[in-house]
Amino acid sequence: MSQSTKSYFLPGPSFWPLIASISLFLLAGGFSMSLNKIAMGTPLMVAGGIALAYLLFGWFKEVIEESVSKHYNKQVDKSFRWGMGFFIFSEVMFFFGFFGALFYARNVSLPWLADAHGLTGAHAVWQNFSAAWPTAGPSLKLEGAMKPWGLPAINTLLLLTSGVTLTWAHWGLMKNKRNQIIIGLALTIALGAAFMYLQYTEYAEAAFTIKSGIYGATFYMLTGFHGLHVTMGTIMLAIILFRVLKGHFDSHDHFGFEAVAWYWHFVDVVWLFLFIFVYWL
Amino acid sequence: MSSTTTTHDAHGHDDHGHPTGLMRWVKSTNHKDIGTMYLWFSFTMFLFAGALAMGIRAELFQPGLQFIKPEVFNQLTTLHGLIMIFGAIMPAFVGFANWQVPLMIGAPDMAFPRLNNMSFWLLIPAAILLLASFFVPGGAAAGGWTMYPPLSVQGGMSVDMSIFALHILGVSSIVGSINIITTIFNMRAPGMTLMKMPMFVWTWLITAYLLIAAMPVLAGALTMLITDRHFGTHFFNAAGGGDPVLFQHVFWFFGHPEVYIMILPAFGILSTIIPTFARKPLFGYASMVYATAAIAVLSFVVWAHHMFTTGMPVAGQLFFMYSTMLISVPTGVKVFNWLATMWKGSMTFETPMLFSVAVVFLFTIGGFSGLVCAILPVDIQLQDTYYVVAHFHYVLFSGAAMSIMGGVYYWIPKWTGHMYDETLGKWHFWLTTIAFNVTFFPMHFTGLAGMPRRIPDYSQQFAEFNMISSLGAFALGLSQLLFLYVVIKCIRGGAKATNQVWDGAQGLEWTVASPAPFHTFETPPQVK
Amino acid sequence: MNKKAIFFLSTILGATFAQNGNAAYELNLRAPHSEIAHQIYDLHMLIVYVCLAIMVVVFGVMFYSIYKHRKSVGHEASQFHEHHLLEVVWTIIPAVILIAMAVPATKTILAMKDTSAADMTVKVTGLQWKWEYDYIGKDVKFISNLATTQDQIHGKSEKGENYLLEVDNPMVVPVGKKVRVLLTANDVIHSWSMPSFGVKQDAIPGFIKETWFRADAPGTYRGQCSELCGQAHGFMPIVVEAVSEEKYAAWIETKKAEAAAGAAGSDKEWTKEDLIANGKTVYEKNCAVCHQANGAGLPPAFPAMTGSKVALGAMWGADGKYLKDSHVDRLLNGKGVMPAWKAQLNDVEIASVITYERQALGNAATVDPIVQPSQIKAAR
Incomplete structure (x- = not known):
């Protein structure tokens, strides 16, 4: 792999795509089986998970090695920027689907559900259902919906602060201030971990579950996927901290750092929407 | 334009x-190579899903x-629909994109070659x-390709x-689209401005945007389905407190852009082939670009026209009728x-x-039947009848699939270095x-007369037209084996193709040798 | 070469036509029998004519060009590729045509949505795979099943004139009255469709959707479920009979009498043979589509009746109440895909079908061999 940096780096043949294919096949096939109570499913899923972890570790290791040995020119760097930008856009659309579901349920379908069209008694589909949010629907009971101004407000503060510390670390990187980078990143990781701990506490104390009708479903689905993204973001930040310690970045060439920072800010912004639409309004 | 038919690479990646x-x-x-794999995969799935259709007919x-x-x-x-859409048509267009986009914009390869292979x-x-889902207890999914709950x-x-297959296909499409967009934005040869790009590249750029915006929404809908299950x-x-219709909204928010994902690249292929054989530049290039973009934008605000019979409020019905x-x-x-x-x-x-x-x-017939369906009161009569089946086969078979076939005949000399057998092609x-x-024209009539779709048996009044449709379908299925033969024959030999292949063809792909060498445009060409 | 192909195809087609010599080739929407259906019919014709006119003009140009501007006739290519005025014109003209189509369409939509001032209301519920009609305020409620026999479907007997379009209990309405239909479903989405009245409305489980119609002439009108609802989706037709007001009133009385007779049977002591005979009818109408007429079922989705643990096991506990997951429990309350039947079948029907399942279809239960309608009445 001795591409000169003048022209665009084109990698040689690679086994990673096949590993990706196998790992997702094991995960999907195994999950289908375990959902349908076939004993083989779980071991297959575990195998798929291991393959996926091996894939992510190995493929990123290869890319980092190529980056560190300066195979990537400016044009490649730009490709990475476009790629990361569109990846985040696709993530935005993923959350958009769930927010859309929440919006539709609250503003369109619940009022319909509550409209009995003049039917009473045995003719009615539901007895005495009114569409006040939060609700678990006409045949389930909802206990203890979330209040915004407790843990969620603290979590908002934690994530917003983590955005600031991350930017501060980035400034340090651009000015080659090693301590500032390390302290900034470490603080960000700590704030992310604190967020996840509080989120875990909130889940553990909640009186309702994902089975508690449309409120429980939208609440856990949205906060759950967000939590998953925070977890991934924190792991990515930890890897970046590790790479900083190894001296992989300099003040000009550090897209790995920036990509993770973009991702982290995206996760922040999603949280703000969650705070407003899931907890508050 | 410089000639850049380098076939070897002394300093590069293949030493x-x-x-x-x-x-x-x-x-x-x-x-x-990846483009070739996509195309073969697509063809295999096309024949398989076609065999399912033979069973239906x-x-x-x-x-x-x-x-x-x-x-x-x-x-x-159900599986005919899923496999044709996600296994045959979409991968065929990605195959074209893989082969043609780098050749058309003068790029050495895609921006992310390993992700491309993934x-x-x-x-x-x-x-x-x-x-494999055919062989599990209970057989394959039977709730229609749209997988409406509660049936699904x-x-x-x-x-x-x-559902998991679609999740994986979604990952594939999103990664593929990111790759294509990045390639188009970042890998064009010097001088190739956006408004000089071939129309096929433009349509794929816009399609890739649609994919990145629509596929994650499908993933969301499917995830909700899995958790409901x-x-x-x-x-x-x-x-x-949930609503079965919610799934339809989320699904069609993906589903309608999906329709354009399957037709915009076909438009790109037509816009490439017609100027070549008319020996005349494409008329109204700029307006073509704007029209494609307009279709793409509109495709996100028309989704509920698939749901006119769900009983939306009148304001919603009117909005979706007008936008459609x-x-x-x-x-x-x-x-x-x-x-x-x-x-001229x-x-x-x-x-x-x-x-x-022919496309x-x-x-256009499919477009007009689409307009008929867009008129909401008329759609009330046609929704879920064979008229709709006729309509979407006119846009998806004679629109998308036949464009793909045309595209294969057009570019196969460049891919294989041989001319295909023109007589057999005709x-x-x-x-x-x-x-x-x-096969499909009589379905307009059975649909108008009220024959519902997705039924295994029908009343006697529809017998004649159904028999005609079935005969047509068997002939249509058999004809595709001829296509397979023509393609294989062309790969194995045939008249030597020139670099130019078609005397009216324009664009960078015709400046490289036929067959196109393993590596092309390692030194970017200059576009004037 | 293509001539050969055309000849080949026309031969096959000719054979097809000959085989069905006296067939009616329906080419258009069904004859409209309500105001809305008339409007839709006219709207459709308008659009079709406009589209045909555009096709003739546009493709007239294309085929002229194909004929004249060929290389083989020596036509030289000109190199023009822009004409702004033309582009503006062919953007604006279609837009104007669309507006002209949208105006009448909008009027019809507003009329379709107006369910006010209805003369009567019927609640229609879609079930896998039949329809339930509930005449609000009339105390009339019944299930409407496909009447075509399995023998006809499987080609063992001659198919009737209304093959797959006939039911045992049609919906009966008075001619000229505005009927408001409230639609819902019990299990999955169905769609209630009546082309002659210009009505098609999905039945969404848990939700109520409205539509309306006013039949303009007496007659029998036929439609089919129009949303995929599972394996027997093609076998749940809709039949509406529009009759004079007097006939309608008489029909209401008949229906009430039928229901009363059904309820009276609950208190009578039935013989095993009567229960089995009655149960066979109930079974074939309601159960055979999944569990099959011979009781073999369609495993794994629909278990076999023959040898079933549920159909052979004990039904009653020591306290006289039915056991959980017993045969009675399954019929009354359902489980998973199996629907609850207590609201759809009366005591006699449930007792008969349980007895039939225990004593026929290859079964001969020794524990609790039969069940009386009075026991079902008490168990509800």
Whole structure:
């Protein structure tokens, strides 16, 4: 792999795509089986998970090695920027689907559900259902919906602060201030971990579950996927901290750092929407 | 334009030698090899899903239940739809993008060659999951390709397998689209400004945007379906405050852009072939670009026209009817532009051109039946009848699939270095076109008369037209074996293709040798 | 070459036509029998004519060009590729045509949505795979099943004139009265469609959707479920009979009498033979589509009746109440895909079908061999 940096780096043949294919096949096939109570499913899923972890570790290791040995020119760097930008856009659309579901349920379908069209008694589909949010629907009971101004407000503060510390670390990187980078990143990781701990506490104390009708479903689905993204973001930040310690970045060439920072800010912004639409309004 | 037909690479990536045999394909990072794999995958799936359609038409040959149980019939329609859409048409267009986009913009390869290969290899587990679902207890998914709950919540393990297959295909499409957009924005040869790009590249750029915006929404809808099935959520269950129609909204928010994902690249292929054989530049290039973009934007605000019978409030019905009707304006502009391109040209009618002219004509029929369906009161009569089946086969078979066939004939000399057999190509064209119309035109009539779709048996009044449709379908299916033969024959030999191939063809891909060498444009060409 | 192909196809088609010599080739929407259906019919014709006119003009140009501007006739290509005025014109003209189509369409939509001032209301519930009609305020409620026999479907007997379009209990309405239909479903989405009245409305489980119609002439009108709802989706037709007001009133009385007779049977002591005979009818109408007429079922989705643990096991506990997961429990309350039947079948029907399942279809239960309607009445 001795591409000169003048022209665009084109990698040689690679086994990673096949590993990706196998790992997702094991995960999907195994999950289908375990959902349908076939004993083989779980071991297959575990195998798929291991393959996926091996894939992510190995493929990123290869890319980092190529980056560190300066195979990537400016044009490649730009490709990475476009790629990361569109990846985040696709993530935005993923959350958009769930927010859309929440919006539709609250503003369109619940009022319909509550409209009995003049039917009473045995003719009615539901007895005495009114569409006040939060609700678990006409045949389930909802206990203890979330209040915004407790843990969620603290979590908002934690994530917003983590955005600031991350930017501060980035400034340090651009000015080659090693301590500032390390302290900034470490603080960000700590704030992310604190967020996840509080989120875990909130889940553990909640009186309702994902089975508690449309409120429980939208609440856990949205906060759950967000939590998953925070977890991934924190792991990515930890890897970046590790790479900083190894001296992989300099003040000009550090897209790995920036990509993770973009991702982290995206996760922040999603949280703000969650705070407003899931907890508050 | 400089000639850049370098066939060797002294300093580059292949000085460690390329794997041969199976490993060449498994480990490939070459856009041409990956494009070839996409196209073969697509063809295989096309034949398989076509075989499922033969089963459907055999059962519908006569009234009564003859060959298959109703439940199996529903499995055939469901998997025919899923595999044709996600296994045949979409991968075929990605195959074209892989082969042609770097050649057309003068790039050495795709921006992310390894991810490119991953996009392809993710198709395989998805295909295995879909095909294997026929053999699990209860058989394949039978709730229609749209998988509406609560019916899809009733289904067995195969529904889970199909959902995960679609998740994987979604990952593949998103990664592939990111790759294509990045390639187009970042890898163009010097001088190739956006408004100088070939129309095919433009249509794919816009398609890739649609994919990145739409596929994650599908992933969301499918995830909600999985949790409703297995984890006790009530997204689509009224008892818990959910709504089955919510799924339809989320699904069609993906589903309608998906329709354009399957037709915009076809428009790009037509806009490439017609100027070549008219020996005239594409008429109204700029307006073509704007029309494509307009269709793409509108595609996100028309989704509920698939749901006119769900009982939306009147304001919603009117909005979605008006926005849907509006789409026919930019679509019309495209058709007019193609006609103006042909006008006063010096036309010849080789197989690609025959396919293109037929597509313009037949797609327009599909467009008009689409307009009929857009008029909400009329759609009330037509929704879920065979009229809709006729409509979307006119846009998806004679629009998308026949464009793909035209595109294959057009570029296969560049891919293989051989000319295909023109006589057999023309046979394939005429057989396909006639059989297609025999199959699908009568469905307009059965639909108008009220024959519902997705039924294994029908009342006697529909018997004649169904028999005609079935005969047409068998002929259509057999004709595609001829296509397979023509392609294989062309790969194995034939008249040597020149670099230019078609005397009216324009663009960078015709400046490289035929067959296109393994590496092209390693030194970017200058575009004036 | 293509001539050969055309000849080949026309031969096959000719054979097809000959085989069905006296067939009616329906080419258009069904004859409209309500104001809305008339409007839709006219709207459709308008659009079709406009589209045909555009096709003739546009493709007239294309085929002229194909004929004249060919290389083989020596036509030289001109190189024009822009004409702004033309582009503006062919953007604006279609837009104007669309507006002209949208105006009448909008009027019809507003009329379709107006369910006010209805003369009567019927609640229609879609079930896998039949329809339930509930005449609000009339105390009339019944299930409407496919009447076509399995023998006809499987080609063992001649198919009737209304093959797959006939039911045992049609919906009866008075001619000229505005009927408001409230639609819902019990299990999955169905769609209630009546082309002659221009009505098609999805039935969404848990939700109520409205539509309306006013039949303009007496007659029998037929439609089919129009949303995929599972394996027997093609076998749940809709039949509406529009009759004079007097006949309608008489029909209401008949229906009430039928229901009363059914309820009276609950208190009578039935013989095993009568229960089995009655149960066979109930079974074939309601159960055979999944569990099959011979009781073999369609495993794994629909278990076999023959040898079933549920159909052979004990039904009653020591306290006289039915056991959980017993045969009675399954019929009354359902489980998973199996629907609850207590609201759809009366005591006699449930007792008969349980007895039939225990004593026929290859079964001969020794524990609790039969069940009396009075026991079902008490168990509800």
